[in-house]
Amino acid sequence: MKSHGAIMNEMKMTFPSLSENERFARMAVSGFLSQLNPQINDLSDVKTAVSEAVTNCIVHAYRDTVGKIDLSAKIFADGTIYIRIKDSGCGIANIPQAMEPLFTTAPDEERAGLGFAIMESFMDKLRVNSRLGKGTTVVMSKRIQTKHAAAKADG
Amino acid sequence: MGVEIKTAGQKLFAFLSGELDHHTAKEMRCEIDIACTRELPKELYLDFSKITFMDSSGIGLVMGRYKLMCERKGRVYIQNPPPAIRRVMQVAGISRLARMIERIDTPEETSPETAVEATAEASLPANSVETPTEQQI
Ligand SMILES: Nc1ncnc2c1ncn2[C@@H]1O[C@H](COP(=O)(O)OP(=O)(O)OP(=O)(O)O)[C@@H](O)[C@H]1O
Numbered sequence A: 001m002k003s004h005g006a007i008m009n010e011m012k013m014t015f016p017s018l019s020e021n022e023r024f025a026r027m028a029v030s031g032f033l034s035q036l037n038p039q040i041n042d043l044s045d046v047k048t049a050v051s052e053a054v055t056n057c058i059v060h061a062y063r064d065t066v067g068k069i070d071l072s073a074k075i076f077a078d079g080t081i082y083i084r085i086k087d088s089g090c091g092i093a094n095i096p097q098a099m100e101p102l103f104t105t106a107p108d109e110e111r112a113g114l115g116f117a118i119m120e121s122f123m124d125k126l127r128v129n130s131r132l133g134k135g136t137t138v139v140m141s142k143r144i145q146t147k148h149a150a151a152k153a154d155g
Numbered sequence B: 001m002g003v004e005i006k007t008a009g010q011k012l013f014a015f016l017s018g019e020l021d022h023h024t025a026k027e028m029r030c031e032i033d034i035a036c037t038r039e040l041p042k043e044l045y046l047d048f049s050k051i052t053f054m055d056s057s058g059i060g061l062v063m064g065r066y067k068l069m070c071e072r073k074g075r076v077y078i079q080n081p082p083p084a085i086r087r088v089m090q091v092a093g094i095s096r097l098a099r100m101i102e103r104i105d106t107p108e109e110t111s112p113e114t115a116v117e118a119t120a121e122a123s124l125p126a127n128s129v130e131t132p133t134e135q136q137i
């Protein structure tokens, strides 16, 4: 793995898979990242990616039940952020198929099958680990262009 | 937060506001569908100018309304998405799935805008929409 320097800050949270927490999770991550003074675009990309991953836990992993979602985030010295979202739900049988754009197992619920595609394009890296019946972990990272750094580059 | 409905002849405008995610989508689509069932419009305009956040649940909402309007031989337009929302729509492949249309005729009730006609042909087996008269971009 490429080194991103020292871990500057980190956070962990656990919350139940209630749809009210979709907003809470992305706002919490957004608040945590505000110390980087990120650009609006980057921040909204990360919020969208977090919302996708958390919604998947609620809609798919814990379908018809309520379970725990673990979210952790790290900020590295070079401005890279890592976000890990983990559930202990049903798991994914075929990960490459699940990640194909427009693939969904819930078309009747107006799911578009685009969550993973959005995470992939809004973050720099996306990794999905899953075991049937055990759960799924999504890890994503992105180098954040801080306003401070952008101003330096411009000047 | 919610949906404000306006009608003008055969057109129905749904002005959406607030954050559009899985949690809020249910209520929004319900309000839109109730209005559409009552008014039976030929054209449904989904206005995103007051949407402050959207994820793939918003794409699902557009696809679902498109399906319903197709059954009635109607059309769906996406109106005024802010830049961040537009990026989600583009990344989600609306540009691959849908025809982008720059509207020339401006609906009386709204200011000049661009609208995107949602025709999710690749994913939906619906009857294809006739070639639009507006200029394509
Ligand atoms: N955490 C998870 N646990 C179990 N299955 C999952 C999980 N995340 C995704 N999946 C499976 O992968 C499929 C694709 O996920 P993706 O987020 O791309 O689309 P979607 O959730 O079906 O639709 P959308 O995100 O557009 O609303 C899902 O339909 C589901 O079958």
Ligand SMILES: [Mg+2]
Residues within 6 Å of the ligand: A052, A055, A056, A114, A115, A116, B056
């Ligand atoms: Mg999803």
